[in-house]
Amino acid sequence: MIEIKKILVPYDFTENAAKVIPHVISLAQKYDATVYFMHVVEDITRWGFGSYVPHLPLDSFKKEALEGARQAMEQFCSEALRSCTSVQKILSVGDPDAEILKTIEQEGIDLVVMATHGRKGLEHTIFGSVAENVLRRSTAPVLTINPYTLKK
Template identity: 55%
Template sequence: MIEIKKILFPCDFTENSIKIIPYVLSLSEKYNSMIYILHVVDDLSKWGGFFIPHLSMDMFQNEAVKGAEKMMEKIYNEHLQDCPDSQKKIITGDPALEIIKTVESEEIDLVIMGTHGRKGLEHIILGSVAEHIVKKSPVPVLTINPHKLPAKK
């Protein structure tokens, strides 16, 4: 039988990522797995030019991290508080790269994530985070299209 001891749930705090939580909880319960909920704050310095003062960019980045911490607490308290074995983590960097790094450093067995996110020109230029993870992950990745989930009863 396959052992899934550690599940990584990369969460971008959108309504679509919240829809995936029941699947994360269900698989965690079935396999008695620890859940790692991860949010990656995009490193804003890569978007800065020489016309934007570095101090302003740092302040904006710090505010983004503080906002992420508040959202993580809200989602954790509303949806994962009763989960006995879970860890939450917020880091700054490139989302796809940091997810793969976390898979490796935490010895994750399964990644569960949504297939939503970037659209239009942003998707064309940067690609899909889920697509990158599926291609680069050393462990299985369960992708869920939140738009195809059954309506709540």
């Protein structure tokens, strides 16, 4: 029998991502699993602004972004995930794909549940798809949910 004791939920605080939460709660309750609620603050320094862009106070930006994400995570978990018996919060900075994949390995995740955003064309080419990259490279099963197909 498959044991699901650790469920990772990469979350970007969008409306689409929120739509998968009822599925996460249902799975966590059914399997008595711990929910690893994760948010990655993207490290904008990796985009290499170059010398033609005025200097940005990146350290203060990163600090404010982390604090805002921490507050949003606390509020969201206390409201939306209150019915889960065990929730671990993970907040990191970096490339979302890499951070999610690293967490899967480090925490021994049994299942990843994430929303797709349905980007197409140029938008998909420019921004890529975190869900697609995680799905292709994850050592744990990944359940992707298309939020546009869920009933309201």
